[in-house]
Amino acid sequence: MGYIQLVKWILPTAIALLNFFVSFAKFLPLILVLVQPVISAPTLETELWINPCSNHQIRQVRSTAEKELNFFITTLNKDMFMELKSLYPQNVGKMKSNCPRFNKLIDPIKGAANITIAHENFYKSMIEFAMFLDRLKNIPINTNTQFDLEKRRSIYEKTQNNLKLTICEFNETIMKQLKGPNMLTQKPPRVKTTCLPKQADLSHIQMLDMQFFDKLRRFFKLGKKNLKLIKRRGKGSSKAKSGQKHRTKAASV
16 A cells, blocks of 8 residues: 555656656757857857867857958958057057067978978967967056057957957867867967066057067968968879879779
8 A cells, every 4th residue: 555655646746757858858949049159159258278269169150260360360450450550659660579489480380291280380379379469468557648548458359359260260170171189179388478578668568569469460471371382282292192193003004
């Protein structure tokens, strides 16, 4: 008798749970549709050198690394650099700066053995630029004159966000098209930004801003050129190898 009463008590509860899961399953597709834009968008707030993209890395609008790179270069030259330049009352003379070291960032791309390694090295250099970009953005500025600090910060944040999107697309290209590693899972690079001051006056920050953005523009222009050269060189060697195999096969027949 006790067994029958236990069954009578458990059975309604089990039926109620079953109905709940059936109802939940009906609404699950709708829940996924609502949540998808949130989980699929690039996570621009995450620390760049840990994960510049979302964990899912599937965006509603995709573009190739090359297109994203072209967009970033155009935006950097026509918008960001010119807006930053207009913030300051007068131009400063060109001064040499090794912060960051330009050759250290571009040489691994120029000397890459193939297009996959070139993309990987380009990715790593972008991460290093992003670290300096973030550090520069947050340098306290000492000034008694009128200066649009918010505008400067906005320029840096726009540049940073566009750079993150470019980094994401490079990682996608490395993984899916070039069959390389997922760069997001690689050990974060060790980057020293101690060459930058802890704080700066207006003339000093102007020099740092213009030098950095000028270096950023030169890097992407030259980096893009080198990617094209390496890609072209790779296609040429592939054709030569293909022709050689074809001739060997024909000879054996």
